[in-house]
Amino acid sequence: MSDPTDDPITNASPWHALRQFTDARIALGAAGISQQTGAQLDFQLAHARARDAVHLPLDTNALTSALQAAWPAAGHALLLHSAAENRHVYLQRPDLGRRLDAPSRAMLEGLDGGPRPCDLGIVIADGLSSYAIAQNAAPFLAALYARLATEAWTLAPLTIVQQGRVAVGDEVGELLGAKIVVVLIGERPGLSAPDSMGIYMTWAPRVGLTDERRNCISNVRPAGLGYAQAAAKLHYLLGQAQARQLTGVALKDETTDEDVLPRGGAPKFLL
Numbered sequence: 001m002s003d004p005t006d007d008p009i010t011n012a013s014p015w016h017a018l019r020q021f022t023d024a025r026i027a028l029g030a031a032g033i034s035q036q037t038g039a040q041l042d043f044q045l046a047h048a049r050a051r052d053a054v055h056l057p058l059d060t061n062a063l064t065s066a067l068q069a070a071w072p073a074a075g076h077a078l079l080l081h082s083a084a085e086n087r088h089v090y091l092q093r094p095d096l097g098r099r100l101d102a103p104s105r106a107m108l109e110g111l112d113g114g115p116r117p118c119d120l121g122i123v124i125a126d127g128l129s130s131y132a133i134a135q136n137a138a139p140f141l142a143a144l145y146a147r148l149a150t151e152a153w154t155l156a157p158l159t160i161v162q163q164g165r166v167a168v169g170d171e172v173g174e175l176l177g178a179k180i181v182v183v184l185i186g187e188r189p190g191l192s193a194p195d196s197m198g199i200y201m202t203w204a205p206r207v208g209l210t211d212e213r214r215n216c217i218s219n220v221r222p223a224g225l226g227y228a229q230a231a232a233k234l235h236y237l238l239g240q241a242q243a244r245q246l247t248g249v250a251l252k253d254e255t256t257d258e259d260v261l262p263r264g265g266a267p268k269f270l271l
Contacts, residue, residue, distance in 0.1 A: 023192035023223070043191065050189035055087060058130035060160055066138035067124075067158055071145050077124075077158040080104035080172065084163040097165035099207070100172065104161075108175040111157075119242065120148075121156035121178030121205075125164030129186030129194060136197040136221055137184050143231035148238075166200050166214070173205030180241055181205040182234065187218065195221050199230065201237055203247040213248040215241075 015027035028039040064077050083099045084090035090097050100108075124137050148155075156176040161168050166183055173181030180203055187196040199217040202209060215237050220230045236255050241247045 025191070046191040046194075049194045050191060053129040053131040053186070053189040053194035054091075056130050057087075058126040058160075058162060059134060060162070063124070063134060063137065063160060067141065070138040070142035071122075071158060072149075077160050078107065080107065080159055080161045080164075082161055082163040082165070082168055087163065090163040094165055097163055098167035098171075100161070100168060100175075105171075105175065108159075108172065116156075117177040117179075118154040118156045119179050120153055120238070121159070121169075121173045121176045121181045123159050123161060123164075123169040123172045123181060123183045125161045125166075125168060125183060125185045127164065127166075127185035127198070128188045129196065132186035132189075132195045132197040132221065133184065135195050136227070140184065140197065140199075140220055140227045140230060143227040144234060147231055147235040166198075166211075167209070169200065170202060170205040170209050171207050173202065174207060178205060179203065180238060180247070182238075193219065193221065193224065196224060197221060199234055201234065201241065201247055203241050203245060215247050215251055215253070217253075 016029070018027060025039070025043070029036055031037070060079055064079075067077050081101050081104050082090070082097045083101045084093055084096040085101075122141070124133060126133055156173075156178050159172050159176075161172065164183075164185065166185055169181045169183035180201060183200040183202075185198050185200065187198045190196065196218070197220040199220060201215045201217075202213055217225065217230055217233050217237075219225050220227070225233075233253060233255055237247075237251065237253060240251055244251065
């Protein structure tokens with residue numbers, strides 16, 4: 001691709017060199033008083049990808065197969081559904097996405113032997129980007145499992161919640177008897193990141209908790225926070241949560257770049 005600063009027709013931005021450091025739409029230049037055609041088409045494509053990420057149904061069969069390979073303790077993941085019966089309702093009624101529907105509650109309550117107290121429950125929810133979950137959940141869990149496998153964690157069955165919001169993990173964790181629940185969820189798509197996955201961790205999950213009780217790791221994807229780095233951060237927070245019996249605003253992420261970046265790595269943003 002030619003450098004737009006060499007094009008005599010367009011008005012190039014003097015900031016064009018900064019584009020190598022970010023996916024944000026900076027230094028687009030102009031064609032007369034208008035946006036350049038290429039930049040406008042790129043925007044329309046990104047907008048279409050973001051809309052698709054919101055509306056694309058989660059392929060639960062493919063996800064379940066990927067999870068079985070990534071999380072050896074998974075067995076058969078439990079497929080649950082929120083109280084939002086479809087995507088249309090989910091987008092209009094966030095409150096329904098925060099609770100399980102009746103059959104899902106009954107499934108968890110009817111597990112063989114009932115809920116068994118455990119250290120950790122993992123909940124995977126499609127959220128606002130099923131694409132993010134399809135792309136990132138399994139490889140991230142493989143990186144996390146490698147860290148947990150050498151420690152004495154008792155694990156609940158993996159659960160997949162369709163049409164789920166972050167807080168649905170509180171109900172799932174409570175029904176499973178988990179001390180800590182971790183929710184992997186597709187984040188609201190941006191115009192440069194339709195595939196971003198968020199991770200939310202809550203100590204002593206129960207229905208009715210609010211966001212200050214959670215810790216969040218955001219933008220988990222190959223072009224954002226990598227799987228190994230995100231797993232290192234979550235592993236640290238899990239250990240601290242278990243030792244201190246809390247999460248949220250009272251628990252800070254005190255990891256450093258040296259703790260989470262691979263050898264020779266460097267942050268992908270400007271300071």
